[in-house]
Amino acid sequence: MEIDPKRITIGFVGTGTITEAVVTGLCKTEFRDTPIIVSPRNESIAARLAAANRNVSIASGNQDVLDRSDLVFVAVRPQIAEEVVRELRFRPSHHVISFVAATPLDRLLAWIGQPVRVSQAIPLPFVADLQGATAIHPPDEVSNAVFSALGTAVQVESKREFDLLAVASAMMGTYFGILDATANWLESQGLPRAAGDAYLRQLFSGLDHAARSRPTASFEDLIGEHSTKGGLNEQVLQDFRDFGGTAALQKGLDRVLTRIRPVESKLS
DSSP: OOOOGGGOOEEEEOOSHHHHHHHHHHTTTTTTTSOEEEOSSSHHHHHHHHHHOTTEEEOSSHHHHHHHOSEEEEOOOHHHHHHHHHTSOOOTTOEEEEOOTTOOHHHHHHHHOSOOEEEEEEOOGGGGGTOSEEEEESOOHHHHHHHHHTSEEEEOSSHHHHHHHHHHHTTHHHHHHHHHHHHHHHHHTTOOHHHHHHHHHHHHHHHHHHHHTOTTSOHHHHHHHTSOTTSHHHHHHHHHHHTTHHHHHHHHHHHHHHHHHHHHHHHO
16 A cells, blocks of 8 residues: 555654654655644653644644544553553554554554554664664555655564564664774773774774675675685684674573563563
């Protein structure tokens, strides 16, 4: 199904960091003139979005968001999701996209109490600049249309696949942690912090470009292309593996997965 941005109204229940990123991104796309209604839950974010974008208005409350919208994003913390959603009166014609972590769709539908179309998505802050990827489950044409406009949409068939992409998204802090550890080492060796930071930002930006410009190349191929046999890059990678870096990383991912899946099973 193709979305006609001129014929829908989009609403957001919950106005946090991710809502701000999604709305900011949408207002840079073909959805820039689509009416967008945001809840007043976070007054400062809601006011900022309305002031920056003429198509954004602030609802009087969450029910007002639903009453005025066709496509509804549920973007509240999982701890309060049931309380918030159960209080709302949905229409069967609503299309719902949930950002609520650790909440399976059957449970969300039970709270909604109407046969709405619903999907899950994991948008990341980069969508504000039309960058990055958003995981979607189950495959959904409307969700795909929205998040393809905001960057790359990755649709997966199973909940397990969706959970695994959620685990991968937990790598963001680790990425910057590697940069920070390297910058700290450079500084300890006498390089001014500003110089190290500037160099590392550009180095990793270049690596990002190399990966995105070769979408069909495997990561193993990219390792080979950036690690001369017997060279320094190969040495650091081998040391990283030998000193437990790979094992520690995969152990951390295992632990994130066990956090996600037991909660899912308890709620379903």
